[in-house]
């Protein structure tokens with residue numbers, strides 16, 4: 422099994438690094454280009470949330486991004502050191518109608534990967550897990 | 557502090573993946589291009605040894621590659637699950653004279669980074685640590 | 692994110708270049724608003740060189756749209772790659788933005804829908 | 813690792829393309845030896861498109877060199893990028909291989925050092 426893990430301080434500049442490295446990791450996986458872009462997008466949403474909402478951009482706090490490729494699926498975990506949260510259901514139709522500038526991150530994750538799970542890890546922080554089935 | 561870690565099965569095909577990902581990680585570091593190529597080379601030597609000599613290309617065994625960027629230096633650890641070894645001193649001059657086909661990996665590591673350390677981790681395997689001072 | 696401003700007749704055309712994520716969004720939003728002075732009544736955002744956009748980038752575009760609407764100006768978005776188009780679809784923003792294949796089609800769109808047609812009545 | 817064979821007069825020229833690491837080395841070694849038939853007396857390996865080489869790749873070149881010497885043929889290596897040249901220096905292999913800036917210089921080198929000069933004596 423392949424595992425890729427990056428830990429980085431909570432600074433928005435890492436969004437570009439995460440993008441570059443995620444692209445590289447996905448590069449050779451048996452997934453078509455469009456699916457790769459969707460995964461990249463879902464990862465960017467989860468990492469943005471961990472940096473901003475979870476760790477409040479406190480550069481002493483770390484975000485940990487882990488890719489595990491198994492036979493049947495790719496699992497991506499994003500761990501922060503924040504207080505966690507209870508995800509609400511938001512409607513993209515409502516957000517569009519109201520011209521909301523925010524609130525589309527989690528719905529985009531859900532649209533772009535096969536499974537999104539949220540788990541609060543006691544005394545550690547939030548874990549968001551994205552799972553993409555492989556053909 | 558940034559930490560990047562990859563774990564992968566002991567198969568030579570990962571040498572190319574390691575190269576790609578190491579390039580990406582080094583990309584934005586404050587190191588000139590020539591130094592980046594030297595680090596890439598040292599990493600390839602250490603990873604090759606872990607795959608071949610350490611884990612004997614047994615794909616049930618994992619090689620773990622970790623990059624930690626600190627203020628003063630970049631540390632790269634390569635961990636295998638092998639029996640370890642006691643490094644011998646080999647002379648590149650002798651190897652050249654004798655047209656040896658092997659035995660240049662460790663000397664190249666030493667030439668290309670600021671510090672190379674070998675440590676046997678009990679019941680785990682060998683850890684080779686490469687350190688490159690940053691300006 | 693690099694943003695270049697051109698003019699097509701009386702239309703301001705902004706070419707966005709790069710990734711529109713939360714790391715670039717504040718700067719992109721300021722730049723776009725800066726480049727759109729009061730006199731821009733018709734505005735095209737050409738996204739042909741946007742390699743990546745996520746919800747943060749969509750937020751920027753919505754903020755810009757709201758400003759443009761408040762100023763009674765008009766906005767068209769053009770040249771969406773399939774990937775960028777998909778995220779507009781999934782987020783239902785295809786129903787919010789006027790989206791065209793290219794700048795020419797957007798200019799036609801302005802004509803067709805705008806007061807310019809009114810004069811013909 | 814892609815390897816293309818050309819001919820320059822009576823010299824076989826192999827262009828190596830890609831990374832020469834332990835993942836490509838076995839295949840590269842076989843390909844090179846396959847492409848060098850018995851009649852190749854002068855051989856140039858052009859490394860201009862070798863992006864990466866480490867000790868495994870150097871091992872391949874040494875193995876090829878030994879074969880060529882055993883066959884009483886001659887080998888020149890050309891077009892080393894600064895990075896590739898450095899690893900030949902560090903490993904002292906600049907003293908083992910005949911290294912030239914380009915194929916032309918290698919051809920001159922063959923002339924200068926070989927029996928072809930002998931005929932002039």
Ligand SMILES: Nc1ncnc2c1ncn2[C@@H]1O[C@H](COP(=O)(O)OP(=O)(O)O)[C@@H](O)[C@H]1O
Nearest residue numbers: 470471474475503505506523524525526527547
């Ligand atoms: N890792 C996290 N830690 C804490 N709160 C989070 C986290 N991720 C998301 N949230 C909460 O969920 C809300 C919705 O997230 P999202 O759909 O991504 O939209 P946005 O981030 O634009 O608000 C956020 O506003 C935040 O309150």
Ligand SMILES: Nc1ncnc2c1ncn2[C@@H]1O[C@H](COP(=O)(O)OP(=O)(O)O)[C@@H](O)[C@H]1O
Nearest residue numbers: 605606609610638640641658659660661662682
């Ligand atoms: N990770 C490792 N585990 C076990 N033995 C090793 C390891 N790395 C190196 N060695 C030993 O050290 C020797 C010298 O290594 P090196 O200088 O890289 O040359 P080469 O790998 O070409 O033999 C190897 O042949 C091997 O016996």
